[in-house]
Amino acid sequence: EIVLAPDAMTACREAAARIADYMRGAPDPVLGLATGRTMEAVYRALVGMHRDGLSFARCRTFNLDEYYPIARDDPRSYHAYMHEQLFRHVDIVPERTRLPDGAAPDPECECRAYEDAIRTAGGIGLQLLGIGLTGHIGFNEPPSDFVTRTRLVELDEETRRQNAEMFDDRWQDVPRRALTMGVGTILDARRLLMVATGAAKARIVRDALERPVTPMVSASALRQHPASTVILDSEAAGLLR
Ligand code: F6R
Numbered sequence: 001e002i003v004l005a006p007d008a009m010t011a012c013r014e015a016a017a018r019i020a021d022y023m024r025g026a027p028d029p030v031l032g033l034a035t036g037r038t039m040e041a042v043y044r045a046l047v048g049m050h051r052d053g054l055s056f057a058r059c060r061t062f063n064l065d066e067y068y069p070i071a072r073d074d075p076r077s078y079h080a081y082m083h084e085q086l087f088r089h090v091d092i093v094p095e096r097t098r099l100p101d102g103a104a105p106d107p108e109c110e111c112r113a114y115e116d117a118i119r120t121a122g123g124i125g126l127q128l129l130g131i132g133l134t135g136h137i138g139f140n141e142p143p144s145d146f147v148t149r150t151r152l153v154e155l156d157e158e159t160r161r162q163n164a165e166m167f168d169d170r171w172q173d174v175p176r177r178a179l180t181m182g183v184g185t186i187l188d189a190r191r192l193l194m195v196a197t198g199a200a201k202a203r204i205v206r207d208a209l210e211r212p213v214t215p216m217v218s219a220s221a222l223r224q225h226p227a228s229t230v231i232l233d234s235e236a237a238g239l240l241r
Pocket residue numbers: 033034035036037038039064065129130131132133136137138139
Protein backbone atom coordinates (compact mmCIF):
# COMPACT_ATOMS: atom_id res chain seq x y z
CA GLU A 1 0.00 0.00 0.00
CA ILE A 2 1.33 3.42 -0.96
CA VAL A 3 -0.12 6.42 0.87
CA LEU A 4 0.50 9.87 -0.58
CA ALA A 5 0.53 12.89 1.72
CA PRO A 6 0.69 16.50 0.58
CA ASP A 7 3.66 17.38 2.77
CA ALA A 8 6.20 15.92 5.20
CA MET A 9 4.30 16.91 8.34
CA THR A 10 1.12 15.20 7.15
CA ALA A 11 3.10 12.09 6.14
CA CYS A 12 4.71 11.84 9.58
CA ARG A 13 1.40 12.44 11.38
CA GLU A 14 -0.20 9.71 9.30
CA ALA A 15 2.61 7.34 10.30
CA ALA A 16 2.16 8.25 13.98
CA ALA A 17 -1.60 7.68 13.72
CA ARG A 18 -1.03 4.19 12.31
CA ILE A 19 1.47 3.36 15.04
CA ALA A 20 -1.02 4.55 17.67
CA ASP A 21 -3.78 2.41 16.11
CA TYR A 22 -1.51 -0.62 16.29
CA MET A 23 -0.60 0.13 19.91
CA ARG A 24 -4.24 0.50 20.95
CA GLY A 25 -5.29 -2.66 19.14
CA ALA A 26 -2.54 -5.08 20.19
CA PRO A 27 -2.75 -6.75 23.61
CA ASP A 28 1.05 -6.89 23.85
CA PRO A 29 2.45 -4.40 21.31
CA VAL A 30 5.99 -4.95 20.06
CA LEU A 31 7.19 -1.98 18.05
CA GLY A 32 10.22 -1.91 15.79
CA LEU A 33 11.64 1.62 15.78
CA ALA A 34 13.90 3.62 13.49
CA THR A 35 16.04 6.73 13.94
CA GLY A 36 17.12 9.51 11.58
CA ARG A 37 15.77 12.89 10.63
CA THR A 38 12.52 11.70 9.08
CA MET A 39 11.51 9.97 12.32
CA GLU A 40 11.92 13.08 14.44
CA ALA A 41 8.56 14.41 13.22
CA VAL A 42 6.95 10.98 13.68
CA TYR A 43 8.13 10.89 17.30
CA ARG A 44 7.03 14.48 17.86
CA ALA A 45 3.55 13.49 16.73
CA LEU A 46 3.56 10.43 19.00
CA VAL A 47 4.64 12.54 21.97
CA GLY A 48 1.73 14.86 21.23
CA MET A 49 -0.64 11.87 21.15
CA HIS A 50 0.80 10.67 24.46
CA ARG A 51 -0.07 14.05 25.98
CA ASP A 52 -3.60 13.42 24.71
CA GLY A 53 -3.75 10.03 26.44
CA LEU A 54 -1.89 7.48 24.29
CA SER A 55 -0.01 5.14 26.64
CA PHE A 56 3.25 3.35 25.85
CA ALA A 57 3.18 1.42 29.14
CA ARG A 58 2.33 -1.93 27.49
CA CYS A 59 4.82 -1.48 24.64
CA ARG A 60 8.02 -3.30 24.04
CA THR A 61 10.41 -1.75 21.49
CA PHE A 62 13.34 -2.90 19.41
CA ASN A 63 15.34 -0.43 17.35
CA LEU A 64 16.73 -1.29 13.96
CA ASP A 65 20.32 -0.30 14.49
CA GLU A 66 23.13 1.38 16.39
CA TYR A 67 26.60 2.57 15.42
CA TYR A 68 29.54 0.37 16.36
CA PRO A 69 31.48 1.02 18.39
CA ILE A 70 29.72 3.74 20.38
CA ALA A 71 28.88 4.23 24.06
CA ARG A 72 25.19 4.30 25.03
CA ASP A 73 25.60 7.68 26.67
CA ASP A 74 27.41 9.19 23.69
CA PRO A 75 25.02 11.97 22.58
CA ARG A 76 25.50 10.86 18.96
CA SER A 77 24.39 7.28 19.68
CA TYR A 78 20.96 6.03 18.68
CA HIS A 79 20.39 5.17 22.35
CA ALA A 80 20.70 8.90 23.08
CA TYR A 81 18.55 9.78 20.05
CA MET A 82 15.70 7.52 21.19
CA HIS A 83 15.85 8.83 24.74
CA GLU A 84 15.81 12.42 23.51
CA GLN A 85 13.21 12.07 20.73
CA LEU A 86 10.74 9.68 22.35
CA PHE A 87 11.46 7.66 25.47
CA ARG A 88 11.94 10.50 27.95
CA HIS A 89 8.66 12.13 26.89
CA VAL A 90 6.36 9.11 27.26
CA ASP A 91 5.39 6.47 29.83
CA ILE A 92 7.44 3.68 28.27
CA VAL A 93 9.12 1.25 30.70
CA PRO A 94 12.88 1.67 30.09
CA GLU A 95 13.53 -2.06 30.59
CA ARG A 96 11.13 -2.78 27.73
CA THR A 97 13.13 -0.74 25.22
CA ARG A 98 16.09 -2.21 23.44
CA LEU A 99 18.64 -1.20 20.83
CA PRO A 100 21.66 -3.17 19.67
CA ASP A 101 24.48 -2.46 22.13
CA GLY A 102 27.13 -0.46 20.28
CA ALA A 103 29.55 -1.09 23.14
CA ALA A 104 29.20 -4.88 23.16
CA PRO A 105 32.65 -6.49 23.44
CA ASP A 106 31.52 -9.40 21.25
CA PRO A 107 29.28 -8.03 18.47
CA GLU A 108 28.37 -11.47 17.12
CA CYS A 109 27.15 -12.55 20.51
CA GLU A 110 25.19 -9.29 20.85
CA CYS A 111 23.54 -9.85 17.46
CA ARG A 112 22.48 -13.39 18.40
CA ALA A 113 21.12 -12.14 21.72
CA TYR A 114 19.19 -9.41 19.88
CA GLU A 115 17.51 -11.90 17.57
CA ASP A 116 16.70 -14.11 20.57
CA ALA A 117 15.17 -11.18 22.44
CA ILE A 118 12.91 -10.31 19.49
CA ARG A 119 11.79 -13.93 19.24
CA THR A 120 11.16 -14.19 22.99
CA ALA A 121 9.03 -11.03 22.80
CA GLY A 122 6.83 -12.82 20.25
CA GLY A 123 8.26 -11.07 17.18
CA ILE A 124 7.79 -7.48 16.01
CA GLY A 125 4.18 -6.49 15.36
CA LEU A 126 4.84 -3.24 13.53
CA GLN A 127 8.22 -2.17 12.18
CA LEU A 128 8.78 1.51 11.41
CA LEU A 129 11.31 2.17 8.61
CA GLY A 130 13.04 5.03 6.87
CA ILE A 131 15.01 4.73 3.65
CA GLY A 132 18.60 5.80 3.11
CA LEU A 133 19.99 7.32 -0.08
CA THR A 134 21.67 3.96 -0.76
CA GLY A 135 18.28 2.23 -0.51
CA HIS A 136 19.07 0.83 2.91
CA ILE A 137 16.47 -0.08 5.50
CA GLY A 138 18.07 -0.30 8.91
CA PHE A 139 21.72 -0.14 7.91
CA ASN A 140 21.42 -2.86 5.28
CA GLU A 141 23.67 -1.37 2.63
CA PRO A 142 23.76 -2.85 -0.87
CA PRO A 143 24.05 -5.71 -1.42
CA SER A 144 22.07 -7.18 1.49
CA ASP A 145 20.40 -10.53 0.97
CA PHE A 146 16.79 -10.66 2.04
CA VAL A 147 17.61 -13.49 4.47
CA THR A 148 20.22 -11.52 6.45
CA ARG A 149 19.84 -11.37 10.22
CA THR A 150 21.13 -8.91 12.85
CA ARG A 151 24.84 -8.40 12.21
CA LEU A 152 27.83 -6.08 12.14
CA VAL A 153 28.01 -4.15 8.85
CA GLU A 154 30.19 -1.56 7.13
CA LEU A 155 28.44 1.71 6.33
CA ASP A 156 28.66 3.18 2.83
CA GLU A 157 30.41 6.51 2.51
CA GLU A 158 27.14 7.99 1.19
CA THR A 159 25.38 6.94 4.41
CA ARG A 160 28.16 8.39 6.56
CA ARG A 161 27.84 11.66 4.63
CA GLN A 162 24.04 11.54 5.03
CA ASN A 163 24.44 11.16 8.79
CA ALA A 164 27.28 13.66 9.33
CA GLU A 165 25.09 16.31 10.92
CA MET A 166 25.31 14.71 14.38
CA PHE A 167 29.09 14.57 14.00
CA ASP A 168 29.67 18.31 13.49
CA ASP A 169 29.23 17.78 9.73
CA ARG A 170 32.48 15.76 9.64
CA TRP A 171 31.47 12.61 7.78
CA GLN A 172 34.88 11.06 8.48
CA ASP A 173 33.92 11.06 12.17
CA VAL A 174 30.76 9.00 11.58
CA PRO A 175 31.54 5.41 12.68
CA ARG A 176 32.44 3.09 9.81
CA ARG A 177 30.41 0.22 11.19
CA ALA A 178 27.03 -0.47 12.78
CA LEU A 179 24.93 -3.26 14.23
CA THR A 180 21.70 -3.64 12.30
CA MET A 181 18.74 -5.96 12.08
CA GLY A 182 19.02 -7.84 8.80
CA VAL A 183 16.55 -7.58 5.93
CA GLY A 184 15.30 -11.04 6.96
CA THR A 185 14.78 -9.82 10.53
CA ILE A 186 12.78 -6.85 9.19
CA LEU A 187 10.70 -9.01 6.84
CA ASP A 188 9.70 -11.18 9.82
CA ALA A 189 7.76 -8.26 11.35
CA ARG A 190 4.02 -8.73 10.90
CA ARG A 191 3.58 -5.25 9.44
CA LEU A 192 6.03 -2.80 7.87
CA LEU A 193 5.54 0.97 7.81
CA MET A 194 8.00 3.03 5.80
CA VAL A 195 8.08 6.82 5.75
CA ALA A 196 10.03 8.86 3.20
CA THR A 197 9.88 12.62 2.77
CA GLY A 198 11.74 15.23 0.73
CA ALA A 199 13.00 15.50 -2.83
CA ALA A 200 16.36 13.90 -2.02
CA LYS A 201 14.56 10.57 -1.53
CA ALA A 202 12.60 10.65 -4.82
CA ARG A 203 15.12 8.67 -6.88
CA ILE A 204 15.68 5.89 -4.36
CA VAL A 205 11.94 5.66 -3.58
CA ARG A 206 11.30 5.13 -7.29
CA ASP A 207 14.07 2.50 -7.47
CA ALA A 208 12.65 0.69 -4.43
CA LEU A 209 9.02 0.76 -5.54
CA GLU A 210 9.13 0.59 -9.34
CA ARG A 211 12.46 -0.96 -10.39
CA PRO A 212 13.25 -4.66 -9.96
CA VAL A 213 13.23 -6.16 -6.46
CA THR A 214 16.92 -6.64 -5.71
CA PRO A 215 19.38 -7.02 -2.82
CA MET A 216 21.07 -3.91 -4.33
CA VAL A 217 18.12 -1.88 -2.99
CA SER A 218 17.22 -3.28 0.43
CA ALA A 219 14.00 -1.27 0.57
CA SER A 220 12.69 -3.11 -2.50
CA ALA A 221 12.25 -6.09 -0.12
CA LEU A 222 9.10 -4.38 1.19
CA ARG A 223 7.37 -5.52 -1.99
CA GLN A 224 7.85 -9.13 -0.87
CA HIS A 225 6.03 -8.48 2.40
CA PRO A 226 2.27 -9.10 2.52
CA ALA A 227 1.50 -6.18 4.86
CA SER A 228 3.73 -3.25 4.03
CA THR A 229 2.73 0.39 3.81
CA VAL A 230 4.83 3.22 2.40
CA ILE A 231 3.88 6.78 3.32
CA LEU A 232 5.35 9.46 1.03
CA ASP A 233 5.10 13.20 0.81
CA SER A 234 4.66 14.71 -2.64
CA GLU A 235 8.40 15.39 -3.02
CA ALA A 236 9.51 11.85 -2.21
CA ALA A 237 6.80 10.54 -4.55
CA GLY A 238 7.91 12.98 -7.27
CA LEU A 239 9.43 10.40 -9.64
CA LEU A 240 6.77 7.71 -9.32
CA ARG A 241 4.76 6.84 -12.40
C1 F6R B 1 17.90 4.52 11.17
C2 F6R B 1 17.78 3.74 9.96
C3 F6R B 1 18.00 4.31 8.59
C4 F6R B 1 17.23 5.61 8.34
C5 F6R B 1 17.54 6.14 6.95
C6 F6R B 1 16.84 7.46 6.66
O1 F6R B 1 17.58 3.73 12.30
O2 F6R B 1 17.53 2.60 10.10
O3 F6R B 1 17.60 3.34 7.66
O4 F6R B 1 15.86 5.39 8.49
O5 F6R B 1 18.92 6.32 6.80
O6 F6R B 1 17.39 8.46 7.47
P1 F6R B 1 16.85 9.96 7.43
O7 F6R B 1 15.48 9.94 7.94
O8 F6R B 1 17.79 10.72 8.35
O9 F6R B 1 16.94 10.40 6.01
